[in-house]
Amino acid sequence: MRKRSLAALCTATALGVVLAIPTAALAADPHPSGFKAWTDSTRIYLDFGGSKLPQHLKVNLRKAGSATPVATITSFEPTPDEDPCSPSCQDDTDPETGIRSAPLRLADLGVYSVDVLYDGTEGEPVVHKDKATLAYGLIPRVTALRVVGTPDVEHRTVTIKADAVGLDPRNDTEQPLPNGKLMLDTAAGSTPVLTDAAGHVETPFTFTGSEEDDPVTGGTGVQVTLRPEKEGANSPLGQTRTVQTSQGPSSRITLDAATVKAPDGSKAPVGGRLTFKGADGTWKPAPAGTWVQSRDGGWAKTGADGRFATQVLVDGRISGLVTLTGSAWLAPSYATVAVDPSTSAGFHGGLTATLTADRKVSLTGKLSAYDLPAASKLKVLVEFQPNGSSEWITKATRYSAAPAGDSTRAVTAAGLPYPGPGGWRLRYVAASGIPAGPDARRFLARVNTAIPEFNAAPEPVKAGKPIGITGKLTHTRYYNETTWSGYGGQPVRIYFRATGATAWTLAGTTTTAADGTFKTFFTAAKDGAWQARYDQATYDHFNATSREDLVDVQ
Known part of the structure; x- marks a missing residue:
């Protein structure tokens, strides 16, 4: 049979007969790269990546596990641009391309499968089943949030009282939210909370004592937010309250060492302990997770015993500083540690720089050497970085004679040709056994x-x-x-x-x-x-x- 068919085809070709190819064979999905589909509590969202939508677009909803559609959606509206000033208010080059349904009014609450249908390139049906899932249920909302009690660092438990309702999307009526799952947020984390059968919450809650000041009020207090489980922290369906804390007791930072020693420009480890004076007059460990900050060294958290480990920047002989600020539970405190640079050299005191009207550049910086074992000749590069570039270009080399021990010498480069606007720096080049510390920088430019x-x-x-x-x-x-x-x-x-x-x-x-x-x-x-x-x-x-x-x- 196959030979006879091939023979017929050859004969037709020889006679110049053109056989029609069924158009269905050329049909295709007009969106071969796919599209996005998602839902919220009451709407279906689609995004085909552009403003042109497929022909005869519709969405079928099926109850989970069923093959029979219970609703068909054929009307959509553009998704509003939530940020019209992105990338700029004058030229939003990335407008929203999505569409959405109107709020759905279904007969029953429950979980629904979302099928998307439209015409192919030749008018044939294209079906994408189970593109999304719609959880069509009561929409929870916190209607009242109260915090009973004024906590302090030694007594951090309060009582949370709240009410929550559920909005029925079928008829926009509200009813108490029974056994609803809510989330109680503070700066230290989130805790699940359940409503009772009448939609009420009344439960004790203990702060960690590491929460920072409320950033909105700037006073001594911490923020508490109660929200539906699936909503974000700033959801309008939740509520936020500021809980005032009692005046924080005195705190004290005790460092492990009075002096740190490390090469200039490096960061030296510093350990210590944060304590506070309790009501009984004894000094107690700060709550675990309390943040302390080291100037130029970053943040560190205390452990259960109040201990922390951080770093301080070795910047010449400038003392290191560790501070406690922004705590709603403890009064601010600080501690300093002396810095003794080990064998190294670096620039301190800034860079004096001039650019004359006749296009000549002069630079002077102070190169400090520390703990040199012997007199040394320190190499310094005079470098230029063109405006808008990340590359440093060597323009001159200078040498500074440094005696053994500690010393500070001026390094000067005068009368250099001006190459254009940009940054200048004096940089000591690390020699064997003498690490390099900070360089000295300055930007120079004049109008042409x-x-x-x-x-x-x-x-x-x-x-x-x-x-x-x-x-x-x-x-x-x-x-x-x-x-x-x-x-x-x-x-x-x-x-x-x-x-x-x-x-x-x-x-x-x-x-x-x-x-x-x-x-x-x-x-x-x-x-x-x-x-x-x-x-x-x-x-x-x-x-x-x-x-x-x-x-x-x-």
Whole structure:
């Protein structure tokens, strides 16, 4: 049979007969990459990745485990853009592309399977079964939250009282929420809470004592939030209260050592214990999980015995600082630890830097050496980082002679050419046995100026007749701008150099108009070149020089 069919096909081809291919074979899903489908308590959401939707789109809902649809949805609306100012209020380049159903009114509460159907490219049905699940039930809401009691660090238990209701999505009526699962949130974590048969909550709750101050009120208190289990922390279906705490008792940070020793620029480990003075006058461990902060070393939590381990930055001989702040349970306290840098060297005291109007850079930094075993020659690189770049480029090398022990020497680099706006730094290069500490940095930039238009006329000119000098001074307004504009109200000096001479002579000074133009006159006396200079630039501008213009005097 197969041979006969092949023979017939060959014969038809030979006779030029074109056999029709069934169009169904070319049919396809118009969304081969898939789409998103999800639900909330009462709506179905779809997102096909664009504004063009498939033809005859609909959603069928089936009770879980059943094959028979109980509802069909054919009407949808665009999903509102929850953040119209993302990426910007002027140009939201990523608008919402999703759609959603209206709030559903189903006959029964329960769990439903979501099937999505639409037409394929040739009008054939495309069915995506079980694309999502709809949990259609009472929508819980906390209607009242009260916290009874004023806790302190030694007595941290209060009573939580609350009421919760469930909104029936079938008819928008509310009823007490029986045996509803809620979550009680504090800064220290979340605790599940169940309502009773009448939708009430009354239960003791014990704070950890490590919760921080309420960030909203900024006072001595902690936040408590009661919300439905599946809602986020800021859900409008929950409620938040601030619980005032009693005035925190005195606290004390006791460090394990009075001094730390480590290379300059490194972080040295520091341990200690946080305690508070109890009502009986004895010092007791702070609650586990209380945060202490080390300046430049980060945060650390206390353990059950009040102990903590953190770090302090070795920044020359600046003392390390460990603090307790922001606790709703304990009064603030701090402790300092002396810092003794071990063998190392680094820059301290900042970087003195100048950028002159004639484009010269000078830098001076203080290189401190610590605990050197012998006199050493310390290598320092003068480096530049162009604005917008992450690469540092070496512009010069300096050497600093340091004696044994501790010393501080100035390192200077003067008269360096200005390569453009960017950062400068002096960096000691670690030598064998002498680690490198901090470098010294500074950003330098000035605004560019130019005299692109300049003319001395007429040419030639008779002796004793006036010579008109005209031109224009421009600037870029900002150091990183490329658009030039006239620079008004600025002094421009006019110079003359007679033919055969080598020195320029100041002929006079003029002031630019608002648009940056200038004009002045001189009496022709001899052949020579004229030039305009902006050489009295302010602290944020560069100098500028015009071209030379030769005038023949007859």
